[in-house]
Amino acid sequence: MELPPAEPLKINVDEKQTVSALWIRPTSAHACLVLAHGAGAGMVHPSLETLARDLGERGIATLRYQFPFMELGGKRPDAPGVAHATVRAAVSTALALASDLPLFAGGRSFGGRMTSQAQAASPLEGVQGLVFFGFPLHPAGSPSSERGEHLFDIHIPMLFLQGTRDRMGDLEQLQPLCAQLSPRATLKLLQAADHSFHVLVRSGRTNKDVRSEMLDTLDDWLAGVVVR
Secondary structure, three states: OOOOOEEEEEEEEOOEEEEEEEEEEEOOOOEEEEEEOOOOOOOOOOHHHHHHHHHHHHHHEEEEEEEHHHOOOOOOOOOHHHHHHHHHHHEEEEEEHHHOOOEEEEOOOHHHHHHHHHHHHOOOOOOOEEEEEEOOOOOOOOOOOOHHHHHHHHOOEEEEEEEEOOOOOEEEHHHHHHHHHHEEEEEEOOOOOOOOOOHHHHHHHOHHHHHHHHHHHHHHHHHHHHOO
16 A cells, blocks of 8 residues: 655644654545654654554554654653643544544553553543553563553553563563453563564564564454444
């Protein structure tokens, strides 16, 4: 599928803060995903660009956006209140752009967690489900489930796409958590993938294999939860 170029946009977070965004809507779009970046790389990072293009080829429109700290070139992530306000502003923008499409929200690592926190605090308007591309359940190498406690306040479907080598998603913590959240939570384990969905050569898999499996899972999940 030939995709249109990403359309640059501006999103007003509040009276003082504006962030950049990129909008891609394929001609045959059947859903829209508001896609947040992680703590270490912004919306134009090649991995997020590739993900957005792959989603577009499968008929999923995306609105990628910057958090204020990334917009300003900072390294320290925004405070939760600022991040949550940015998520809400992005969701509102996507709702205005694609009111005819089922709406979903989520993102990579930090972006997915901030989206989930915002949803837990007060439902995001129009959002039918959340998608996490590597949910950061705990700091790398320090297994804990405390960062997942707010997920019990979310009452829409959630899809966790998680690598089995993800050092921020210990399976002994994540699997029981998702079981407790069932049936709202769906966990898809991507064998041999790390937090960035990279695999070792000796695994016999490629990064492209992982992306394809991940997107196949997302397609199936969307089909099961979309409210038309």
